[in-house]
Amino acid sequence: MLRQIRFFLQNIERGRAMEFLHSLVEFHRIRGSSGYDAALDFLKGQLNLAGIENEVFEFPLDGETYYWTWKMPPAWEAKGGRVTLLTKNPIVICDYSKNPICLVPGSSSIHGRFPLVSVATGTKESDYKQDVRGKVVLATGHPSLVYPLAVEKYGARCILFDFMPAENKSIGRTKFLLPDLYSYAGMFPNIGEAGAAFTITHRAARDIRRRLSRGPLEVEVIADAENFKGKGRVLIARIPGRDPDGPVVVAHLCHPSPGANDNASGAALAAEMAITFYRLIAKGDLPQPSKTLTFLWVPEMFGTVALAHEKPDMVRMFLTGIDLDMVGENQEITKGPLIVEMTPWSIPCFMGCLVAALLDELARSKAVKLPDSWAFEVRDFNGGSDHYILSDPTIGVPTTMIGHWPDLYYHSSGDTPDKVSPDEMAIVGAVASTALWLVSWEHDMVNRVIKYLIDCAEKRLSAEAGGSSPERLSLLWAQRREGALSYAVTREEPYRVVAEVDRGFAELAKRFGIDDLFFTVGGPVYRRNFKAPLYMRTFFASNPDAHRRFVERITRDQEYARGVVEAVFLTNGRRSFQEIMEFLAAEYPLVNLDDIRELFLALREADMIEQVS
Numbered sequence: 001m002l003r004q005i006r007f008f009l010q011n012i013e014r015g016r017a018m019e020f021l022h023s024l025v026e027f028h029r030i031r032g033s034s035g036y037d038a039a040l041d042f043l044k045g046q047l048n049l050a051g052i053e054n055e056v057f058e059f060p061l062d063g064e065t066y067y068w069t070w071k072m073p074p075a076w077e078a079k080g081g082r083v084t085l086l087t088k089n090p091i092v093i094c095d096y097s098k099n100p101i102c103l104v105p106g107s108s109s110i111h112g113r114f115p116l117v118s119v120a121t122g123t124k125e126s127d128y129k130q131d132v133r134g135k136v137v138l139a140t141g142h143p144s145l146v147y148p149l150a151v152e153k154y155g156a157r158c159i160l161f162d163f164m165p166a167e168n169k170s171i172g173r174t175k176f177l178l179p180d181l182y183s184y185a186g187m188f189p190n191i192g193e194a195g196a197a198f199t200i201t202h203r204a205a206r207d208i209r210r211r212l213s214r215g216p217l218e219v220e221v222i223a224d225a226e227n228f229k230g231k232g233r234v235l236i237a238r239i240p241g242r243d244p245d246g247p248v249v250v251a252h253l254c255h256p257s258p259g260a261n262d263n264a265s266g267a268a269l270a271a272e273m274a275i276t277f278y279r280l281i282a283k284g285d286l287p288q289p290s291k292t293l294t295f296l297w298v299p300e301m302f303g304t305v306a307l308a309h310e311k312p313d314m315v316r317m318f319l320t321g322i323d324l325d326m327v328g329e330n331q332e333i334t335k336g337p338l339i340v341e342m343t344p345w346s347i348p349c350f351m352g353c354l355v356a357a358l359l360d361e362l363a364r365s366k367a368v369k370l371p372d373s374w375a376f377e378v379r380d381f382n383g384g385s386d387h388y389i390l391s392d393p394t395i396g397v398p399t400t401m402i403g404h405w406p407d408l409y410y411h412s413s414g415d416t417p418d419k420v421s422p423d424e425m426a427i428v429g430a431v432a433s434t435a436l437w438l439v440s441w442e443h444d445m446v447n448r449v450i451k452y453l454i455d456c457a458e459k460r461l462s463a464e465a466g467g468s469s470p471e472r473l474s475l476l477w478a479q480r481r482e483g484a485l486s487y488a489v490t491r492e493e494p495y496r497v498v499a500e501v502d503r504g505f506a507e508l509a510k511r512f513g514i515d516d517l518f519f520t521v522g523g524p525v526y527r528r529n530f531k532a533p534l535y536m537r538t539f540f541a542s543n544p545d546a547h548r549r550f551v552e553r554i555t556r557d558q559e560y561a562r563g564v565v566e567a568v569f570l571t572n573g574r575r576s577f578q579e580i581m582e583f584l585a586a587e588y589p590l591v592n593l594d595d596i597r598e599l600f601l602a603l604r605e606a607d608m609i610e611q612v613s
Helices: 002-011 014-024 034-050 143-153 202-212 260-283 302-310 351-365 386-390 422-440 446-464 470-490 494-512 544-556 558-570 577-587 593-605
Strands: 053-061 075-085 091-095 110-118 136-139 158-161 196-199 217-228 230-239 246-252 293-298 318-325 338-341 376-379 399-404 525-528 572-576 609-611
Touching: 002 260, 002 351, 002 422, 014 034, 014 260, 014 422, 034 053, 034 230, 034 260, 053 302, 075 196, 075 230, 091 196, 091 202, 110 158, 110 202, 136 143, 136 202, 143 158, 143 544, 158 217, 196 217, 202 217, 230 260, 230 302, 246 260, 246 386, 246 422, 260 293, 260 318, 260 422, 293 302, 302 386, 318 351, 318 386, 318 422, 318 470, 338 351, 351 376, 351 399, 351 422, 351 446, 351 470, 386 399, 399 422, 446 470, 446 494, 470 494, 470 577, 544 558, 558 577, 558 593, 572 577, 577 593, 593 609
Parallel strands: 110 136, 136 158, 158 196, 246 293, 246 318, 318 399, 338 376
Antiparallel strands: 053 230, 075 091, 075 217, 110 217, 230 293, 338 399, 525 572, 525 609
8 A cells, every 4th residue: 555655645745735834824714704714715716726626615603593503603803902011111912913813713892991800710700709890800711611700790891811721741731831822712702792802921921910919900902803793614625536425524724823733734735635636637647536525624613514504415425534633743843643533433434444554554664754753643532623523423424533632832823834844744645645545446455455444453452452341342343343344335346345344353353252242222212303513502501600510521521521422422312321321331431421311311401312212
């Protein structure tokens, strides 16, 4: 397979991909904004120049429209903003014209002088013992937890966030070690609500607290911004095959400027891959594919949900997917490995194992000179990008994410093009393109692919054997087998795949002592009354205190967060409640099942699930 990877490595143009990236980082790409639209129009123009078929799907961003449980937020536009500390020699704390990321999306216009107070985290009622009405508050807590209390409940006019998401001491990602970064934050107000927020550097926040300890402070806050009824836009491009179905590549186009790795890298690479495929076919270096390749550039999650809701016939044609999200990092600078994130066990798929095997083969071959510190890892499903939407079994497009985690400059003003590696973009592009070729073209590599999938399962089973329960090993074997079998739907002779996969997995079962897996039969069976993942803002809309506790919980307990997502995914109207509990106990042994039972009770009370037997 190395020959095919090298073929794509030679044809993907690093320079062009980087030109795309440098163009995209100039746009402040907040969903529904003129900057996002300009970025999309730029990519559309590049596709048009290449001759690639494309279209734009539009959907409302109005704060009113629901797609299943997902309420579409308003569009947002900003023209400027600045916070100035009014001292003898006024100090500009943040300036939108220099760092647009510092004005929090969702902010509305404000202009005036206000008292400034500190409220510690700002996430607890006890943080508001002092009166904050009509004032500017400095807070360290999670923005989605601070805003409902500070602005909605207690009447603050503006928030200054001294906040860094996803701090990670192991790579030096703390606001104490990176005191001059502005972080990306977001709010979800309704149209007409008066509230504004800025993120400030930790260095500025420390200075403010020192000054507050000596006496009152006042700030001048200016923001020219509005939430309004607008449109979201999704760019769709196709490389037509003989059949209308086939794989999909998705990359989110949104995020503040610069957002080089997150996610100008994914958006730029997707465009370069589409152009490369089209050019190779036009030159005769590749025949027409048997399966259609589709490329999507979306406002993250909201655009994918809207497309699935409004264009179900299109999405139904997607057999599997690759999500490109943060795919061009210079690991020596950003400190995190490239990751291949598998689909949830509730929707097994071959794609994760295939991409991982291709990356491993390339890395071991020394065909590309890589820094000694370069690494990639295969990880279980975590969500957090558009693969989370597509991989929900009710949407039914099992999608593997290629990305990075952790990242020293994640969601910050430091996410600039100098942190991007053109070589890694090319590596990811070549590997992803090879995986797509193995899905969309007919070839003589079927047995090689099957071996990759069996080897992938064997490696994981070997790692788990001796330390996992028999139930977990059996479930893991069954899910990897089902994922390998899913490759058959891409082939003209699927029976060949089925026969070889069954033979290989029978040998694995014998080697690892895998017994048939039986879940408890009987008990209540529930089905969801909605499609796509459950949008928790909607679920907790009438209970902000419960929402605050939930956000705090999932922030500190990733196993719980994954268990909640998978429990919803498993609720399909066929599995019994007890079967779901046993499945989760095997997949996520550390999850407290009492928490999942509470979730089901709450979903029943909210009429989001119903008992069918």
